[in-house]
Amino acid sequence: MRQSYHLPLMGLLLFFLIPSQLCKKCVVSEGELSSLAPLLRTMLNSNYTNVAQAANVLLSLRLVGMQNQSIEKQIIRLIKDNVEKKESNLSSGQLALVILALGACHNPDEKCGFDSHLVDLLEEKFQAEIANMEKHNGNPLTNYYQLSLDVLALCLFNGNYSINRTAELFNPENKNYYFSDQFSVDTGGMAVLALTCVRRRNQQIKTDQGNLERIDNYTESLVKKILLEIKENGLIGNIYSTGEAMQALFVSSNYYRENEWNCQKTLQTVVNEISQGAFRIPTAAAQILPALMGKTYLDVNRNSSCVYDNFNISILVPGPAPPTISPSNIKVHYSVKINETYSTNVTVLNGSVFLDVMEAAQRQNKTIFGFTKEESSWGPYITSVQGLRANNNDRTYWELLSGGKPLSQGVGSYVVHSGENLEIRWSKY
Numbered sequence: 001m002r003q004s005y006h007l008p009l010m011g012l013l014l015f016f017l018i019p020s021q022l023c024k025k026c027v028v029s030e031g032e033l034s035s036l037a038p039l040l041r042t043m044l045n046s047n048y049t050n051v052a053q054a055a056n057v058l059l060s061l062r063l064v065g066m067q068n069q070s071i072e073k074q075i076i077r078l079i080k081d082n083v084e085k086k087e088s089n090l091s092s093g094q095l096a097l098v099i100l101a102l103g104a105c106h107n108p109d110e111k112c113g114f115d116s117h118l119v120d121l122l123e124e125k126f127q128a129e130i131a132n133m134e135k136h137n138g139n140p141l142t143n144y145y146q147l148s149l150d151v152l153a154l155c156l157f158n159g160n161y162s163i164n165r166t167a168e169l170f171n172p173e174n175k176n177y178y179f180s181d182q183f184s185v186d187t188g189g190m191a192v193l194a195l196t197c198v199r200r201r202n203q204q205i206k207t208d209q210g211n212l213e214r215i216d217n218y219t220e221s222l223v224k225k226i227l228l229e230i231k232e233n234g235l236i237g238n239i240y241s242t243g244e245a246m247q248a249l250f251v252s253s254n255y256y257r258e259n260e261w262n263c264q265k266t267l268q269t270v271v272n273e274i275s276q277g278a279f280r281i282p283t284a285a286a287q288i289l290p291a292l293m294g295k296t297y298l299d300v301n302r303n304s305s306c307v308y309d310n311f312n313i314s315i316l317v318p319g320p321a322p323p324t325i326s327p328s329n330i331k332v333h334y335s336v337k338i339n340e341t342y343s344t345n346v347t348v349l350n351g352s353v354f355l356d357v358m359e360a361a362q363r364q365n366k367t368i369f370g371f372t373k374e375e376s377s378w379g380p381y382i383t384s385v386q387g388l389r390a391n392n393n394d395r396t397y398w399e400l401l402s403g404g405k406p407l408s409q410g411v412g413s414y415v416v417h418s419g420e421n422l423e424i425r426w427s428k429y
C-alpha cells in the first residue's frame with residue numbers, strides 16, 4: 001500500500017500568512033494528515049448506493065479540495081441519474097445535499113454546478129415541509145436536520161425563503177430540536193450553520209433588522225446548548241455528531257469564550273477514534289472530514305479559506321478490511337417490544353450485526369419478527385416490525401437498544417456480542 005500526500009507550498013504559505021483571528025480553527029496538522037487516510041479510503045471505496053450518501057461524500061471531498069476526476073464523475077453521474085429518475089420523491093434534505101454537493105466546485109472553468117431548476121424544486125419541498133407542520137401538530141415531513149439543510153442550500157444558492165419565517169421556525173425552544181427530550185447535537189449544529197448563513201448574507205437589509213437580531217439570539221442559544229453537550233473526552237454529543245458540532249462552533253466563535261471549548265482535545269479524540277475504525281460508514285467519514293481540515297458547509301461557494309486549499313492527495317485504495325466473522329457461533333437474546341414483549345434466543349456467527357439477528361428471528365417466526373427496512377445514507381433503516389410502520393407525523397419510530405440502552409449505531413453496523421440483550425422498541429421521539 002502506498003500513500004502519498006502533496007501539500008502545495010502555496011497552501012503552507014497561506015497557512016502561515018493568514019492572520020490567526022481570521023482562521024481561529026484547530027485543524028489536523030500536516031504531520032498527522034496520514035491519520036485521515038482511513039476516512040478517504042472509506043469514502044472512495046463506497047458503492048454510492050444512496051443519493052444522500054453520494055452527495056455527502058462529494059460535498060466532503062470538494063470542501064477539503066480533494067480532486068479525483070474519476071471519482072467525481074462517477075458520483076456526479078449517480079446523483080444526476082437519481083435526481084432525474086425520482087426527483088419528486090427525493091426528500092427536501094436529500095435535494096438540499098445534492099445542491100450543496102454539485103454547487104461546491106471551486107474551479108469556475110470546470111463544467112460543474114447544477115440546473116437552477118433544482119433550487120426552485122427545493123423551494124417547493126421546503127414549503128411542503130412547513131405545510132406539513134401546520135397540518136400535523138408541528139411535525140415536518142422529515143426533520144429539522146433536513147429543514148436546516150434546506151435553508152442552508154437556499155441561502156447559499158440564492159433561493160427564495162422568508163427570513164421572517166426562518167426566524168420563527170428555528171426558535172431553539174422548538175420541539176423538533178429534541179428526540180425523546182434529548183437535544184440533537186447534529187440538528188442544532190446544522191441549524192447554526194443555516195442561521196449563520198442567513199445572518200451573514202442579509203447583514204445590510206435594514207427592514208429585517210428585527211428578524212436578524214432574533215436570529216442572533218437563537219444562534220447564541222443553540223451554541224450554548226451545543227457547548228453543554230461537550231463530553232469529558234472532548235466529543236460533542238457523540239462521535240457521529242462531533243463533525244457537525246465543530247463546524248457550528250467554527251462559524252460562531254463570537255458567541256462563546258475561548259475557554260469554553262478545547263478544540264484540540266476534541267480533535268485528538270476524533271483522530272484516535274479514526275484509528276479505532278469508528279468511521280467505517282461513508283456518510284460518517286464524509287461528515288467528520290471537513291471539520292478536521294478546518295472547513296465548514298458555509299465554505300461551499302466561497303472561493304478560498306484558511307488551509308490546505310486545493311490539497312492533493314493520491315492514495316492507492318486497498319479493499320476494506322475484511323469483517324472479522326469467525327466460524328464460531330454466539331447466542332443472543334432478542335425482543336420486539338410494542339405494548340407486549342415478544343422474545344426469542346437467536347444463534348448467529350460471532351461478528352454478526354444486529355440485522356443478522358433480526359433476520360434469524362424472522363426466519364423463526366415471520367408473524368412476530370417480520371420487518372421491513374429501507375436503504376439510507378447511514379445504511380439500512382428499520383421502517384416496520386410486525387407490519388407496524390414508523391410515522392413522522394406521529395413522531396413514532398423503531399428504537400434499537402442493548403441492555404435497555406439506546407444504541408448509537410444502526411442495524412447494519414452494530415456488531416452484537418455473546419449473551420447480549422437486544423431489543424427493538426416501538427417508541428416516540
Ligand code: B12
Pocket residue numbers: 052053091093094097142143145146179184186187237238239240241281284287376377378379380381382383392396397398399400401406407408409410411413429
Ligand atoms: C432525524 C434523525 C432520526 C429520526 C429519523 C426520522 C425522522 N423524523 O426523520 C429518528 C429520531 C427516528 C432517528 C432514529 C434513529 N437514529 Co437517527 N438521526 C437523525 C438525524 C438527526 C438526521 C437524519 C437525516 O435526515 N439526514 C439527512 C438526509 C438527507 O439523509 P437520509 O439518509 O435521507 O436520512 C434518513 C436516514 O438518516 C434515516 N435515519 C435516521 N437515523 C438513522 C440511523 C441509522 C442507523 C440509519 C441507518 C438511518 C437513519 O432517517 C432519515 C430520514 O428518512 C441524524 C444525524 C446525522 N448526522 O445524519 C441521526 C443519526 C443518523 N441517527 C442515528 C441513530 C443511531 C439512530 C437510531 C439507530 C437510534 C436508536 N438507538 O434507535 C435510530 C434508527 C433505528 C432504526 N429504525 O433503524 C445516528 C447514526 C450513527 C451511526 N453510526 O449509524 C445519527 C448520526 C445521530 C448520532 N449522532 O448518533 N434518527
Ligand SMILES: *[C@@H]1O[C@H](CO)[C@@H](O)[C@H](O)[C@H]1NC(C)=O
Pocket residue numbers: 045046047320
Ligand atoms: C459493492 O458492490 C459489490 C457488487 O455489488 C459488492 O460485492 C461489494 O460488497 C459492495 N461493497 C460495499 C462496500 O458495499
Ligand SMILES: *[C@@H]1O[C@H](CO)[C@@H](O)[C@H](O)[C@H]1NC(C)=O
Pocket residue numbers: 085086089
Ligand atoms: C415514488 O414513491 C412512491 C411511494 O413511495 C413509489 O410508489 C413510486 O414508485 C416512486 N416513484 C419513483 C419514480 O421512484
Ligand SMILES: *[C@@H]1O[C@H](CO)[C@@H](O)[C@H](O)[C@H]1NC(C)=O
Pocket residue numbers: 160161162
Ligand atoms: C418568494 O416567495 C414568496 C412567498 O414565500 C412569494 O410571495 C414571492 O413572490 C417569491 N419571490 C420569487 C422571486 O419567487
Ligand SMILES: *[C@@H]1O[C@H](CO)[C@@H](O)[C@H](O)[C@H]1NC(C)=O
Pocket residue numbers: 164168
Ligand atoms: C414577521 O412575523 C411576525 C410574526 O412572527 C409578524 O407579526 C410580522 O408582520 C412579520 N413581518 C413581515 C415583514 O412579514
Ligand SMILES: *[C@@H]1O[C@H](CO)[C@@H](O)[C@H](O)[C@H]1NC(C)=O
Pocket residue numbers: 217218220221
Ligand atoms: C433572547 O431573547 C430572550 C427574550 O427576548 C431573552 O430572554 C434572552 O435572554 C435572549 N437571549 C440571548 C442569548 O440574548
Ligand SMILES: *[C@@H]1O[C@H](CO)[C@@H](O)[C@H](O)[C@H]1NC(C)=O
Pocket residue numbers: 303
Ligand atoms: C477566486 O479566486 C480566483 C483565484 O484563485 C480569483 O482569480 C478570483 O478573482 C476569485 N473570485 C472571487 C469572487 O473572489
Ligand SMILES: *[C@@H]1O[C@H](CO)[C@@H](O)[C@H](O)[C@H]1NC(C)=O
Pocket residue numbers: 006008310312314
Ligand atoms: C494535483 O494532482 C494532479 C494529478 O495528480 C496534478 O495534475 C496537479 O497538478 C496537482 N495539483 C497540485 C496543486 O499540486
Ligand SMILES: *[C@@H]1O[C@H](CO)[C@@H](O)[C@H](O)[C@H]1NC(C)=O
Pocket residue numbers: 044067068069070071313314315316317
Ligand atoms: C482516483 O481514484 C481512483 C479510484 O479510487 C484511483 O484509482 C486513482 O488513483 C485516484 N486518482 C488520484 C489522482 O488520486
Ligand SMILES: *[C@@H]1O[C@H](CO)[C@@H](O)[C@H](O)[C@H]1NC(C)=O
Pocket residue numbers: 338339426
Ligand atoms: C398500546 O396500548 C395502548 C393502551 O392499551 C393502546 O392505546 C395502544 O393503541 C397500543 N399500541 C399499539 C401499537 O398496539
Ligand SMILES: *[C@@H]1O[C@H](CO)[C@@H](O)[C@H](O)[C@H]1NC(C)=O
Pocket residue numbers: 333343344345
Ligand atoms: C433464552 O435463553 C435463556 C437462557 O440462556 C432462558 O432463560 C430463556 O428462557 C430463553 N428465552 C426464550 C424465549 O427461549
Ligand SMILES: *[C@@H]1O[C@H](CO)[C@@H](O)[C@H](O)[C@H]1NC(C)=O
Pocket residue numbers: 324326328329330350351418
Ligand atoms: C468472538 O470473536 C472475538 C474476536 O473477533 C473473540 O474475542 C471472542 O472471544 C469470540 N467470542 C466467542 C464466543 O467465540
Ligand SMILES: *[C@@H]1O[C@H](CO)[C@@H](O)[C@H](O)[C@H]1NC(C)=O
Pocket residue numbers: 364365366367368
Ligand atoms: C408464530 O407465533 C405466533 C404467535 O405466538 C403463533 O401463533 C404461530 O404459530 C407462530 N408461527 C410459527 C411458524 O412458529
